[in-house]
Amino acid sequence: MGDNAPDLARRLARNAEAVCRYYLSNGRRSGRYWMVGDIMNTPGRSMYVRLSGPEIGKGAVGKWTDAATGEHGDLLDIIGRRHGLTRFSDIAAEAWRFLGPPRDGSHTAPRAYSAFAQPPAGSPESARRLFAISQPIVGTIAETYLHGRGITALHEAASLRFHPSCYYRPHPDASAETWPAMIAAVTDLGGTITGVHRTWIDPSGHDKAPIDTPRRAMGHLLGKGVLFGTASDVVAAGEGIETMLSLRCALPSLSMVAALSANHLSALLFPATLRRLYVARDKDAAGNAAFATLAERAQAAGIVALPLSPALQDFNDDLRYLGLAELRAALRVQLAPDDVPRFMGAVGDCGPG
Known part of the structure; x- marks a missing residue:
């Protein structure tokens, strides 16, 4: 060679x-x-x-x-x-x-520095490295954490991984700590990883880590998101990873994307195949504003945008406190009639019932 x-x-x-x-x-x-x-x-x-x-x-x-x-x-x-x-x-x-x-x-050419030289902190390459050295989520503390949130089915969740000792700095000048973390790949429309989202978890797996900001993202995020399933003509989008995984328990064959924040949700880029977009709104002013902006952009692109509204603060609260059956019943009346048989035929093994 x-x-x-x-x-x-x-x-x-x-x-x-x-x-x-x-x-x-x-x-x-x-x-x-x-x-x-x-x-x-x-x-x-x-x-x-x-x-x-x-x-x-x-x-x-x-x-x-x-x-x-x-x-x-x-x-x-x-x-x-x-x-x-x-x-x-x-x-x-x-x-x-x-x-x-x-x-x-x-x-x-030969190099003067080690092959372990790190890319710039917070860069897409740094995000890709972190995701690459993380492990599949099955059987890890991250899976335990999601189970505790009522999410017990993780089908088509290759975008989620686990790192047992992910670095965390309370502020830029502080010494680094290490905590277990759920690592989520943020990708563009072509599937290229451009960033990651980290959720630091308590070693017991029963809650987030006891730190000031247990959720952080890095890399290029605007317009992109954490994808579950394969984007097609109908997609659901929302802010949080746990929100969208909760929805997938009730609508297991509907592809979904977590944009990670209200601002990023409003700027989400649309796949060329998209014809109908469900927007999972958090019940707050930021969620309402994100839906309004995203719906306006969708309409301009010839895409029908429909809201999905939780009974409580978000869909993970609905799953945990109301149960899967009630969540499905509430979603059924919010879907377009053609999508009810298409996406509500099978039920994921999630939630308290």
């Missing part, structure tokens, strides 16, 4: 687990290996990547084998196959994008 391939492969190998979490995100760590179905990131355990070992020779870190096919290679092969790249110059460019830019702007 060229004179610089062995050096670049070794630099990637020093970040082997981060590479696997980013490019083989459907896998998981098992002892000294990253296990996944195959090089195309299919869930499973046929392919294994070494996460520890010598830099070169037998058992070197970063080397992988697919037991089902007999294929084997290094981390550069994974990057190339995942992106459909065949030329080394293209693979190297993607590898340097992951590692960070070389000091002279080229893609193959």
